[in-house]
Amino acid sequence: MNAFVATFRRDVALMWLGGGALAPLGFFLGATMLVPLAMGPDRALLESAGPPLVWISAALAVLATLERLFQADLEDGSLDQMMLSPAPLEALVFAKGEAMWCVIGLPLALAGAPAAIALQAPPSLLPAIVLSLALGAAAFIGVGLIGAAVTAGVKRGGVLIALIVLPFFAPPIIFGSAVAGGDEVGAALSILAGCALAALALGPIAAAAALRLQAE
């Protein structure tokens, strides 16, 4: 348990102090800004297409942070230390994912509110959109752990991670956009929570298996 908390705090500190929290947020807002520029500022069009595009921006923002998630640990030897620890590697990987969710996922979800407002989403939907983005970020991170772990040893693996991970982003995107679209919000949120739980349960197991091979 100590190792879990220590890994969590270390990763939060590293991401927070290294400015790693700000960059995805800026990416998210920048990508969202491009949406009305590409579609034109037509209100009716934005109302229907805006919230799903907030979701796409959030997915891409998480994707952009994945490349370095395990690479730094592999390079500086912290990964070897994690494997020497009596705590199971799966738990430590889970701690890293949790840290990422706190530092990157939660701010993204909160930033989703102003972004959705700017894209003309009805204010009554805002709580659902923020909640869905928080759950969606957890699902993206759970799947992303696998992609990041599998490509940790590849130099400039950014595009490769995207190629590997994007098809698995499909389920959370489907149900997340359903929330943002405003129909059957409760059901879509429940399924989204299911996606997040499944991704967070399976992601660390597969990622830890991949990391053990990387460090051999």
Add this chain to the structure above:
Amino acid sequence: MLTYLANPARFMAFSAWAAPLFFGLAVIAFAVGLPWALAFSPADYQQGETVRIMYVHVPAAWWSMGVYAFMGVASFVGLVWRHSLADVAARAAAPIGATFAAVCLVTGSLWGAPTWGTWWEWDGRLTSMLALFIIYLGYIALWSAMDDEEKAARLAAILCLVGLINLPIIKFSVDWWSTLHQPASIMRSGGSAIHPSMLGPLLTMAGAYLALFAALLMMNMRAAIFRRRVEAARMRGGEA
């Protein structure tokens, strides 16, 4: 049978005659199946002649999933028993499966344009099939991005096993989201819903695809094993 072939030397001896044999079988099955499907089978009373695309499309769809399932088994064997021939098999199967998936998507699109009135629809079956194609591409890209073949094999195997989750989604997509793509008509409770005059050419084509897969798989595996031997010989030569 499989344990017998698990020995690389025995596999090489077996595939030396089995690969051409299966290739010949594929040629014969295509020579029978293609004219049967494209000219001599009856036209559909609703779809007319476009139904013939189905004979190319459906086997490609079946075997693109079948090949992925095969890769899943091979990956599992490679991961658990660290068997190098299983790794070779999984890697060799991927481009073939990706091609089947591409054939399935393209022919489906060609069929959809006159029949559904659209080249593409974001229906559950079509989308999950596209996801399968992208998963194939990611798997192939991961293999080629790694220098160390041992490691690449294990990591690709993990990725392949994770991707297995997509297969049931494709299979049941037509039942979960009944939007546009028609549900299963052959493997269904209550017997096949397709007329025997169309089932014959369809199954022949499916057999042809399977024989082609077996032949290409063995050729790819042989090429990979020969390449490995050349590299090993070169290493020894370099040291001497």
